[in-house]
Amino acid sequence: MSFPCIKINLRKISNNARLINDRCALKGISVVAVTKSILADIEIVKILKKSGINIFGDSRLENLVKLRKYFGYGQELVLLRTPxxxxxxxxxxxxNTSMQTELSTIKTISDICERKNKKHNIILMVEMDDKREGISARxxxxxxxxxxxxxxxxKIKGLATNARCISKRRPRINSIENLIEIKKRISSRYGYAIPVVSGGNSSIWKYIEDNSIPEGINEVRIGEAIFIGNETSGYEKINGTFSDSFILEAExxxxxxxKGFxxxxxxxxxxxxxxxxxLIIQNPCYDIIAQSSDHTVIGLKKTYLDGLVKNKMDGLILPEPEVGDRIIFGLDYFGLMFSMTSPFIKKIYIK
Structure with a gap:
């Protein structure tokens, strides 16, 4: 086996995806699986599809090209970043669909559609709580x-908003309700029914779980909750999910x-x-103390190190890593993204 490697537990990912998709379905909400953190890995995407997820989204076109080559043209794919x-x-x-925030970009797409004699679906991103992308509500x-x-x-297929991507502010119910109100005003004024209202990402999970999500939200975009098992409002573990679907090992x-230790x-x-x-080191006796471009230094926790210096380690048995041994880490969402993107980290699938 080559190191470093990321071990990908497909059974645990399937459990998380099925649980989240099923709970959303009970409330009439479709899940868009966000594949950017896994680099649209086809082995994982196969599992997501088998778990009941029918829409895939990514912010990078290269990942969506990979998905299109795998699925063919019957699969709904969404570009989650303004192109x-x-x-x-x-x-x-x-x-099939893209998120949009700029009229000049939409005009460009329209001109290409005219030339190619085709149509395109867009979802308008409305800036509410995150201070990232989006059109202001007014x-x-x-x-x-x-x-x-x-x-x-x-075709304006939907309205969407975001939370907790840049801003630390948690999503607010009234912001989600404002999105629904905009849809209603458009329907009243133009007689145009917008079919999709995408209420957010993993940060609105608690609203879904406690049934406080406003009626009218019928889509969410979920990545971290599936792959890490966290909601991202308070970063709490979602009941019934696995948080260790991905494990990193290094040598x-x-x-x-x-003094012998x-x-x-x-x-x-x-x-x-x-x-x-x-990185989340799994050995409770050690901490990561420094890192350079190609080395990570790990040392005894201060409590143990102080005892070692003061000769107070009698009777304490510490793990003794040897050269060639493997060190195991958990990953947060960005750790997963880096690990899946790095060409130097091998992928191992556990079925």
Missing amino acids: MISECEKMLDVC RTIPFFDEIFKKYPRI VIERKIK VYKFIIALGIQDVPCKH
Whole structure:
């Protein structure tokens, strides 16, 4: 076996995906599985599909190209980030739907659609709580008006909002309700029924679970809750999910001994692979103390180290990593993203 490696437990991922999809379905909510953190890995996507998830979304067109090649043209794929002008032509060949926030981009897409004699679905992102992308709530209806009147080849399929991607502010019910209110005003003024209202991401899970999600939300975009088992409002574990579907293993290449104890060792893993703040060491006696581009230094926790220096370690049995031993880490969401993206970390699938 080669190291470092990420062990991917497909059974645990399936459990998480099925649980989340089933709970959402009970409330009439469709799940868009967000595949960016797994680099649209086909082995994992197969499991998500078998677990009942029918829509896949990603912010990078390259990942969606991979999914389109695997699924063919019967699968609904959504671009979750406003496309670059330079990729609009290719995007139209790959995606059924795209998130949109800029009129100039929508005009470009419309022009390409005219030339290719095709139509395209868009979802308007409305900025509520996150201070990332989106049209302001007060500008959404004028924005809709311009698209509706000028671009007949563009179908406005939905409204969406985001939370907890940049801002630390938790999603608020009234913000989600505002999104539904915008939909109602558009329906009243234009006689146009917007079919999709995408209420957010893993950060609104608690509202789904406690049944306080406003009626009218019929779609959510979920990544971290499936892959890590966390909701992202308070970063609490979701009941019934696994948080260890992905485990990273790295090899010890050097160790230091003091008074007969291994007090420090180095593993062949660095910032170029995964920044250490996204690693969760599973050995309770050690902490990550430093990292460079290609080395991670791990040392005894201060409590044990102080005891070692003061000769108070009698009777304490510590693990003694040898050169060649493996060190095991859990991953947070960004650790998963780095690990799946790094070409130096091998993937091992556990079925």
